Amino acid sequence: MELNAVTIGFFIFTILTLGGAIGVVTTRNLFQGTIWLMVSLFGVAGYFVLLSAPFLAAVQVLVYIGAIAILITFAVMLTRSVTRIKERYIRTIPSLVVSLALFLALLFGVTVPIFGDYSSELAPTVVMTTRDLGLALVEGNGYVVPFLLASVLLTAAMIGAIFIARDEES
């Protein structure tokens, strides 16, 4: 394998993603777990850069590290024991089966198109810019319906979240 900036970047981001993921599942401390999760997601943002999708990378950092991380820490502080989690999740075999099945499905989904007949579709020659993305979002024959549905979904999410959170309080 050729050692260039992309390869080095790929190695760094893989270490971040996998190392962070291992950190999440091994730490006993919920806050440290959050930080590990952010390290992992930061690595994923790096992958987006390597795939020439800088917009998605920025979104990844903005939404996950800027918002989700904060939300998780706020949620962590709503729980009773942050640092001393004693209960262990004991249903090992069902979770092993589920995670293995998920992993195989992913492996299948990722590798088959590469070796199958779809390989030409995977390498688009035209690089999409953020401007193309914006135009596609509002074009009648583009993604205008999903765009507006996303707004409805977000609205519903916010109303539901407020309803539940406030109900809990009273």
Add this chain to the structure above:
Amino acid sequence: MDELCTGLCKLMVESGADAGLAQFVSLLVGVLLVSGVPLLTVIILIWVERKVAARIQDRIGPNRVGPLGLMQTFADLLKLLGKEDITPTSADRVLYNAAPLVSFASVVLIWVVVPFTPFHFGVDLEIGALYFVAIASLGTLAIMTAGWASNNKYALLGAFRVVALLVSYEVPLVFALLVPVMLAGSMSMLDIVNAQTGMWFVVFSPLAFVIFYISSQAETGRAPFDLIEAESELVAGFNIEYSGMKFGMFFAAEFLHVFTNGILMALLFFGGWMGPLYYESPLIAFAWLGLKGAFIYLTTLWLRNTVPRLRIDQIMAFNWKFLVPLSIVNLILLSAALKILQELGFAPRDMLSASFVDVLPTTVIMFLINLALVVYLLGILRKRGQEARRESGAAQGALAQAASGAGD
């Protein structure tokens, strides 16, 4: 540092160096040059901050070390180096030490996308405007980490309040930021500045600038939003357990962030390096950017030293019930007006190549819309203020009556 890189690259390759190495070295030189600007600036900023604060408070400020006290920062640095570093035994050591580094790094990283002149900049990312918002959110996480890792009730409480404040004010900040992005039709900082050749964006929408200004004052945790430094309530807030150089780094980060915001506002709303004769020499362009940024920076210092601190409930109410709705209405009104003007053919579809005459009708109409919105708002605020005064007057009257009644 585009030109320099290719130049240095060529030179190294011609003299027999490995092409990859040459590229790496030239990138490294570029990084060091770009990062040098904020790092050198912050040394001066600490002096400026103290001197201005002193003058506003009718003091003299640092004047002993060097001419005008200019060497004061170096004296402070020496003093901080000799300070004992106290890490509480119950702290989470790794996160405790990492937090000041991330806090400072998140501010320095913003300078990657700051174009100093039309030809000298770190990189011109396609997503520049989104990049600096995303990077700034790393700073929020650093504050949360610092507060949590200190294992101190005041630190954690302070961190929680500050983080709630920072995330809340990010909403109006981004809505205000969408206005220049929409006008320029690009998130690249270079394009945003170049699109202001015809007219500065602050004239299109003074309101967007004011919202951005207020939000960035909150994002840096400056008065009237200085929950970050609530000495009277939380001893100091999230940095209470920090001492020595680590404590200093939080402050250096804050000072630099304020100035960085000044530069960003100059770029987004005041035409960046544009000014008389800017095309003559990069130095003149750079000077214009510095002057505009410094002026905005000085007004934030002025504001900081003039107004008192708000309570957290007031800060939150001001943001969610005033600033956020206002920024949304502003964006909707301006985008509607601009689109109608574009459809009618009065407004240019490409600001980059539009001249002053091209954008004049758009400017006037958008400015008038903003003015109408401000007049309407002032009317509402005036009515609210009168009501509040009447209520508090009545309450005080009742109180006075009760007091005099008790005296009898």
Add this chain to the structure above:
Amino acid sequence: MNVLNEWAFVGLFALLAPIFPALPIVIAWLVRPRKPNVLKSSTYECGVETIGDTWVQFRVQYYIYGLIFLVFDVEMVFLFPWAVAYNGMNLFGFVAGFLFIFLLTDALFYAWKKNALDWK
């Protein structure tokens, strides 16, 4: 410079950025005095010894602000491409964006009316 080269610059900058603040801290670590004692290294709150666990349950209001912010944050993700493409779209494109913002403003008003925005 191509796109990846630009990001190599950002990556290198990101690697170096934490080193700048680390340098003075490391120098300070080399030269500073070290005289820790139990009292000095204890948690400093207000002069009185600290009682109980720091990581206690916090109020739910922080979480509600966090949720509202998250929704707006995701909204921005859609609005940035919309704003970038704004000059190239027709009236229909603007109306789509307007509806998008309008629906979310509804949610904000719901939160306002339910007093979810009040600090309690």
